[in-house]
Amino acid sequence: MKIDERHLIQLAAVVKSGGVTEGAALLGLAQPAVSRTLSMLEKRLGEPLFIRGRRPLQPTPLGIALAEHGLTMLAASRKASDLLESFRVGKSGVVRVGGSPFFMDSLIAGMCAEFQATHPDVRIDQSYGYFPDLRAALRADQIDLAICPIDILDEGSGLAFQQILPGRNVIACRVTHPLLLKRRVQPAHLLDFAWVAPPPGSPLLADLRALLLSFGATEIRIRYSGGSLASVVNYLKGADALTVMPHSVVFAQRKEKTITALPINIPHPERALAILRRVDAPRSPAVEQFAVFVRSSFENLRHLIKRHEEAVVWGS
Numbered sequence: 001m002k003i004d005e006r007h008l009i010q011l012a013a014v015v016k017s018g019g020v021t022e023g024a025a026l027l028g029l030a031q032p033a034v035s036r037t038l039s040m041l042e043k044r045l046g047e048p049l050f051i052r053g054r055r056p057l058q059p060t061p062l063g064i065a066l067a068e069h070g071l072t073m074l075a076a077s078r079k080a081s082d083l084l085e086s087f088r089v090g091k092s093g094v095v096r097v098g099g100s101p102f103f104m105d106s107l108i109a110g111m112c113a114e115f116q117a118t119h120p121d122v123r124i125d126q127s128y129g130y131f132p133d134l135r136a137a138l139r140a141d142q143i144d145l146a147i148c149p150i151d152i153l154d155e156g157s158g159l160a161f162q163q164i165l166p167g168r169n170v171i172a173c174r175v176t177h178p179l180l181l182k183r184r185v186q187p188a189h190l191l192d193f194a195w196v197a198p199p200p201g202s203p204l205l206a207d208l209r210a211l212l213l214s215f216g217a218t219e220i221r222i223r224y225s226g227g228s229l230a231s232v233v234n235y236l237k238g239a240d241a242l243t244v245m246p247h248s249v250v251f252a253q254r255k256e257k258t259i260t261a262l263p264i265n266i267p268h269p270e271r272a273l274a275i276l277r278r279v280d281a282p283r284s285p286a287v288e289q290f291a292v293f294v295r296s297s298f299e300n301l302r303h304l305i306k307r308h309e310e311a312v313v314w315g316s
Contacts, residue, residue: 012070093286099147167271170261196243197225
């Protein structure tokens with residue numbers, strides 16, 4: 001015999017609350033409707049669900065056993081309703097975000113942790129890549145958001161972007177680098193030291209080559225390449241080498257007091273860190289909440305970096 005799950009849920013509500021009126025109120029139903037349901041259920045089963053003449057209502061052993069199943073369904077229904085409401089307001093769900101390794105490791109990972117402090121039921125799946133790979137991942141619906149530096153976005157690409165931080169490269173070195181002792185660092189001084197190359201595929205690699213050529217270098221002294229952010233930082237800590245990094249990435253390392261930026265302005269391409277997404281992608285509330293949080297975090301970071309720059313005397 002198949003029993004309607006809704007009937008078991010109504011039975012459970014009556015048993016749990018101790019009365020038909022109270023059970024109906026618990027479910028947001030009318031009392032006569034619940035009474036009819038219980039009467040129909042008893043007729044269908046051919047067995048009483050409540051002991052006759054007892055007030056308050058006292059379920060029979062069969063009524064108790066069936067009500068236990070109904071309570072399980074009621075609890076599951078409530079959880080499903082709570083989950084739906086949580087999803088609608090962006091408090092639960094999955095955010096798939098990909099981005100450039102240096103930015104993801106130095107900035108985005110920490111922002112993910114801060115976001116989940118107020119959105120603990122949102123799962124974040126992070127992946128790495130540079131613009132070509134991230135663009136392909138967005139189009140293949142493998143990620144919801146891409147956070148990476150871009151120069152220009154072609155019209156008709158099917159992607160929308162929001163700038164979150166202006167591009168700015170600096171020359172990074174360890175905090176005890178001998179060039180920091182010079183009153184004014186000149187481009188020629190930079191050619192006396194070995195360089196660390198960013199990972200292959202990174203736009204920083206092209207920036208580094210263009211920078212050294214602009215300084216008149218005939219040979220690029222690359223002594224270490226292809227490492228992650230952590231490995232590059234650890235390498236710089238132990239050597240008087242130099243590298244090109246986004247200023248925001250170097251700024252994020254300031255509390256560690258291991259690497260810093262040389263106070264010299266260098267040319268770099270017009271580029272901005274941006275959030276990319278597909279124009280036609282379904283809008284997930286959790287993804288929207290995360291994107292808003294990242295934009296706000298970078299706005300705060302931009303002001304911190306500006307104040308820091310104003311406190312440092314940069315060369316020309």
